[in-house]
Amino acid sequence: MNASLPSWLPARILPHALVEAATSAEVILGMVLGEQGTLAIKVIDELTSASALNTILAAVALLCLAFGSHHILRWPIFYLISGLMAFDLACYAIVRLMILLVDFFYVTTRKTERMLKAATTYESWLAAAELADRSEGRDVWRAEHPTKLYDWRHTLSTTSRLRNARLADDARTVSQMLLHCLKPGHLGNLEHQLYCQARAGTKVAIDELTQELCTSLRWLAARRGTAEFTEARQHFLKIACSVYGTSALVLSGGAIFGVYHFGVVKGLLIRGTLPRIISGASAGAVVAATACCRTDEELRFVLEDEKDLYREMGSHGPLYGSLFWKLQQLWRNGVIYDWRDFHQHMFWFTQGMTFKEAYLKTGRILNICCTPLRSRGARAPPLMLNYLDTPNVDIASAVCASSCLPGLTHPVELLEKKEDGTLRPYHDADDCNDRISMRDGSFERDVPLQQLASLFGVTFTIVSQVNPHVLPFWAHVRGRPGRPSGGRRKAGGWRGGFLLGAMEISIKEDLRRHLMTLQRLELLVNLFGVDWSQIWLQPQEGSVTLTPSDVYISDYLHTFENLRSPEILSRFIREMERAVWEADANIQTRMRVEVALANACKECGLSPFTNAINPPTSATPTATTCVIS
Secondary structure (H helix, E strand, O other), X not given: OOOOOOOOOOHHHHHHHHHHHHHHHHHHXXXXXXXXXXXXXXXXXXXXXXHHHHHHHHHHHHHHHHHOXXXXXXXXXXXXXXXXXXXXXXXXXXXXXXXXXXXXXXXXXXXXXXXXXXXOOHHHHHHHHHHHHHHHOHHHHHHOOOOOOOOHHHHHHHHHHHHHHHHOOOHHXXXXXXXXXXXXXXHHOOOHHHHOOXXXXXXXXXXXXXXXXXXXXXXXHHOOOOHHXXXXXXXXXXXXXXXXXXXXXXXXXXXXXXXXXHHHHHHHHHHOOOOOEEEEEOHHHHHHHHHHOOOHHHHHHHHHHOHHHHHHHHHOOOOOOOHHHHHHHHHHHOOOXXXXXXXHHOHHHHOOOEHHHHHHHHOOEEEEEEEEEEOOEOOOOOEEEOOOOOOOEEHHHHHHHHOOXXXXXXXXXXXXXXXXXXXXXXXXXXXXXXEOEEEOOOOOOOOOHHHHHHHHOEEEEEEEOOOOOOHHHOOOEOEEOOEOOOOOHHHOOOOOOHHHHHHHHHHHHHHHHHHHHHHHOOOOOOHHHOOOOHHHHOOOOOOEEEOOOOOOHHHHHOOOOOOOOHHHHHHHHHHHHHHHHHOHHHHHHHHHHHHHHHHHHHHOOOOOOHHHOOOOOOOOOOHHHOOOO
């Protein structure tokens, strides 16, 4: 017969009563029954533990019903996932150290790197890279055809057929084949791993196809014919520009690490591959504005001389003051600097121009990303300012807005230039005359790939990624363009070996998954009104991604300070200029054809890539709809 509990026994003391009863039973059974009593005691312990656990679970369930499961379980789940992330971070650090240790034992690779670092020009670097490729047998890989990385058979046949059609003066066949070949990534010739196997370049067959594409475009532009031929050629070039798209340089944020971007701009400028569309966020906006407000000659002088640049980024830079003074200002005012001081300091970089004025002077299209703080809510979509949407906005105020880190300055108000040259607060047309304040653009749109593609038809991006919180997670486990790993090529060329490479990738993806879970469950605290998870979860890479390889701990200690010496400025610039040299083969495969197509348009009286800004609404035309007779 089942005994019922007395009505006077409160439910809240039930677990305590069970424990007391179990303790008394253990003593009695142990004395009377010996070994059998011990077994019975174990059974009672299990039943008691199960009863206590069930009671706890029932209590949690009742609390969830009363107050809501999100309110009760939010912090336990948050701490659980945070603990898993902390464990993953520790494991990731160990794996990265082991990869560095394995790299240390590749003596040949270290000697080659020292030889390449000694180069001061692209020509000397290329000579050293070719010598290193020959010594390691990588030149053989470049010359041989069979590979699974791209469609090598069609590459060879396309090059041959295009050359034969050009030599036979068959304009129709040439135009038809060009339209097929000008599709982005046609035949897989821009596959990332094709440029990570050797230092001096990629497959010779790809170089030959690229050369033939450029030659055929020049031949087609110079060919004389009837009025009907000229009209058909112009139509073909318009379609080709729309299909091929254009390129863009994207500069990430990164505080003082943004100085690295100057090396990227210098390397691309000297190599003749600097895109005319440049986007920047936060520190990247400073460099983007510097490049877009100066002609090629002015920009080359600034980057080669370095004296003016060091004055503005070093001795007289905007991040002045000691650490104690900065903490004192932060405690007293809530921010360290007044954004108006930043605005005055930006005049040297922007030359006091608006977006439209910079475009008319240099022909470069400047895009600056910033995140609005509007009266209608903090989740307003990020903005990308340029000469199309905000032509009269003062670039200096846009740079300050994009660099407005919480705690560094108060939210910045955009300014626009009036007809008389004076500045006034900018008003957005759809904001009911409500003034717009901005914060750092790196939070939500550090690398605006989709926006550039939709607005300007960008199909190829060169991303300079120098964010301090992103760089530690770039391991390049299978090498990087122009810098193959020391791993065995037959085994995949994994840096540190396949096992460590697999661990690095899996742990990094696990961290990302945990962070995404916290974001979707809305468990993160928005400090200063900012969703900080976005700085890791947003896109961080492009078609070609350039990162510095030699970043020291001392650099991290001075992230929010001015440059300490001219030597550090030179080191930052040389480091990323060398990264451009390494990726030059990858960039040239794309940019040589784009430049040849632009020159062909100019020779035929067309403005290149004009319809990339307003792409046609119809479906992408096939080769048969626009071939030349």
